[in-house]
Amino acid sequence: SAVISQKPSRDICQRGTSLTIQCQVDSQVTMMFWYRQQPGQSLTLIATANQGSEATYESGFVIDKFPISRPNLTFSTLTVSNMSPEDSSIYLCSVGQGGYNQPQHFGDGTRLSIL
């Protein structure tokens, strides 16, 4: 399976600032996704990162708050903008090869704390 590197692994940020999280894959992948895991909770899909076009956001998530880039088939970024303490979460990227019945593989996540 693909090796996924996520940076940074953790950060502590001040409210009102923005942070960009990077996701690098060691091989070309069809699908890349971004998930949020709030403290003690399960994972929620933020958006599908589309190569060369705007990301597809899930209900409750907007581009102004979570801008996403995907310039090629191995790299994507998620920015958490104008952060507040409610944004304290683990953010995870995942990758898949598209098609039916294919597993996704996850990075180690970015643990973000907002003061």
Place this chain on the structure above:
Amino acid sequence: SQQGEEDPQALSIQEGENATMNCSYKTSINNLQWYRQNSGRGLVHLILIRSNEREKHSGRLRVTLDTSKKSSSLLITASRAADTASYFCATDEGAQKLVFGQGTRLTINP
């Protein structure tokens, strides 16, 4: 939207015993997947079962799927301390977008 519900929320057993976790979902699916998460780190994919399959095995793992009841179970046999983790089911409704259950926290006591 969260559609998966897992049961129990927490499970504590002795090493060597079997652990069973259950997952229910609400809509039609392409497949159901089980993942493990250690201490808030990334998720590790364990097993994928397709909607037309009823049972699947991988090492000490056994997964069943009952689409008529919209439910699945994960059995870990002969548990080990290293199995201590949170376990999540996730359903793929299409386009590989996963909807996760709330998870089961499994603790294996030596």
